[in-house]
Amino acid sequence: MDMIFFSSWDSLARTLVVGVLAYAVLVLFLRISGNRTLSKMNAFDLIVTVALGSTLATVLLSKDVALAEGALALGLLISLQFIITWLSVRVSWVKRLVTGEPILLLYDGELLQASLRKARVTQNEVRSAVRSSGLLRLEAAQAVVLETDGSLSVVKRGAGKGESSLAGVGGP
Structure with a gap:
């Protein structure tokens, strides 16, 4: 029954430290990637946003995922979004595929x-x-x-x- 409400102080400390650091990494990556990442969303942007939130939650709550792995996953999602939007500005069929x-x-x-x-x-x-x-x-x-x-x-x-x-x- 104790496990439902509290597992250990170490677990709480890990969540606190990793949460602050993962959040800082996400904010840094979003700032580096530019305003387009946070723009008014089409379906593609919504998917990336949901994936970012899911990844952040996994990093925060799963002891099986190290902060470095989570940072890499966040960076990968943002990089892929950057590449796709960069291509969509330059290649018309990519724009149609991504945004409709x-x-x-x-x-x-x-x-x-x-x-x-x-x-x-x-x-x-x-x-x-x-x-x-x-x-x-x-x-x-x-x-x-x-x-x-x-x-x-x-x-x-x-x-x-x-x-x-x-x-x-x-x-x-």
């Missing part, structure tokens, strides 16, 4: 049913995004786009006239 493409859900005030089904977005979610942007009716929106990070962007009518603001956005 934005999807046009509404154009010229009309809902695009095929795109809604493909993206698994409801009409009510689009209506909510339109209202959140300060518009009262769907017809007041030029477009609604499901971005690669899962957010919905609303382009108001008359915004960006003469610009190709919807270039690269997938339609139905």
Whole structure:
């Protein structure tokens, strides 16, 4: 029964020391890797973030994983994320593979049913995004786009006239 609440002072000391050091290593690696590592997340970034958290927790709580091994694992995950994002900026097929493409859900005030089904977005979610942007009716929106990070962007009518603001956005 004692093991459930307390195993030993050594175990607590190890968790404290390794926790502080592993956290410091993670913060250092994140600072070295740059702001992109902590940017608004797409699915790929979310996976890396979850993996980092899981690795940190394992280092903290498992006596079978040494701090050096944990630091290497954290560094490896961050390095792989850095390499993939570096490639995605330079190689278009890598970008499409990692982040996907934005999807046009509404154009010229009309809902695009095929795109809604493909993206698994409801009409009510689009209506909510339109209202959140300060518009009262769907017809007041030029477009609604499901971005690669899962957010919905609303382009108001008359915004960006003469610009190709919807270039690269997938339609139905």
